[in-house]
Amino acid sequence: MKNRKPIRNSLLIIPALLMLLFGACKHDDLEIAKPNENFRLAADFIKNNYDLTLFSAAVEKSGMAETLRGKGPFTLLAPSNTAFNEIGISKASDFDKMNPDSLKALVRCHILNQQLLFSQVPVNGVDIRYRTLAETQVYATLASYAPNNSAYPANNLYFNGSSVTRKDVTIANGIIHVLNKVMKVTPNSTVRDWLAKRPQYSIFVSGLKKFGFWERLSGAGPFTVFAPQNSVFEAQNITEASIAALDPATHSGERLFGSYILHNKHFFISDYNVFYIINNESAYNGQLDNDSWYFIISTERNFFTAAVTYSAHLQTALDYPYDTYPAAGSTTPALTDNLTDNGLVHDMQGLLLLPEQALKH
Structure with missing residues (x-):
């Protein structure tokens, strides 16, 4: 009797081992990566x-x-x-x-x-x-x-x-x-070429020409340009004729039209949102060329659509006391980020400065 007990225990162990063996085989089979035939070209x-x-x-x-x-x-x-x-x-x-x-x-x-x-x-x-x-x-x-x-x-x-x-x-x-x-990519083209081919920016172009910025925009750059359309100027009763009548001796061209150009900058509108995230910069501050004034721009990213819109204004200084001017920007992301070989053009739905605000004192 004592000799049979170990035999029964051994027989009971065998099925358990077989179950573990088959279970292990099944587990190994599940680990094999199989190609997904549902993936399409x-x-x-x-x-x-x-x-x-x-x-x-x-x-x-x-x-x-x-x-x-x-x-x-x-x-x-x-x-x-x-x-x-x-x-x-x-x-x-x-x-x-x-x-x-x-x-x-x-x-x-x-x-x-x-x-x-x-x-x-x-x-x-x-x-x-x-x-x-x-x-x-x-x-x-x-x-x-x-x-x-x-x-x-x-x-x-x-x-x-x-x-x-x-x-x-x-x-x-x-x-x-x-x-x-x-x-929107326009290869083999400059910022100047891009603006010249679009008549809706002709008043803006006339201002760039009047104050000596036009030829620069065919250079190496890079440039980031904010361009108001004709309808924006016309809403303020500004025409090509009225711009032609402006006197560079009495009006600051750097503030009136140069403020729309960031020199040696290659910024998509989203970049300003990026600076906010990685540098904790709530706004970008860029000093105008040959001037003490600043161009200030900030962005907002829509949580649901991921669309990035922007708002920009001019400021006479970074620290108090300073004067600030009404903001312009764009609520139409589809009109921004026009890429050329030497920079970017962003549509701007507003004016940074009016002629009477750009008088030299």
Whole structure:
């Protein structure tokens, strides 16, 4: 009797060992990474995504669809439908009005021929450059946190000033980041070229010419220019004729028109939001060239849309006592961040200074 007890215990142990063995095999099988057959190629993914149908139409009409069905890897910086709506494109047929070469360049400017994950963009990096299929450069900026506030990162990622609203969307041949704005790039062009081709800025251009700033804008730069449209000047009864009648001997051109130009600065509107996050700067202060006055600009980022708007004004000094002038800015992000080879142009919906406020004393 005593000899049989150990045998029964051994027999009971065998099934338990078998269960552990099969359990271990099953566990090992679950650990094996299997390819996800649901991942689609870039062109097919955007075609079947309800928020990217306009970008998909642009890809198809530009002849880039087959490229995006290739091996890759690609990174698509894909503007949402709302982003296209904001620049006047509401349906696929609207792309038919564009020059085919311009449309192809627009699409290619939104594609990198590498996979760029959110985690690969340098933390608090500003204007990190990557190459696009159009052979242009795209500027990536990631504002995470100030050094003394690293526990609560903002992680605001921008490409050419456009906010990323969805990041790291995995596709079979790369990655997609969804943008809230269409990136506007004009290669082989200067700030001066950009303004000259747009008649809605002709009064502003006449002022730049009158006070000697126009030729400078074809130089190396970089320049960041804030440009009011004709309607803004006309609302204050300012015309090309009235500007032509101004006397540089009695009016400060540096304050009246030079204040719209930041020299040796390459700032997207989002950069001011970035400075706020990483440097705790509530506003940017830039002194006017050859003048004691300051250009002050601050931004606000919409929590829901990630749109960044700005407000700017002139100030006679940084510290009290000083005089300040009414603010101008833009509540239309689609009109800002126009990138050229030597700088940026931002639409400004207001005037920094009126002629009577720029009189020399």
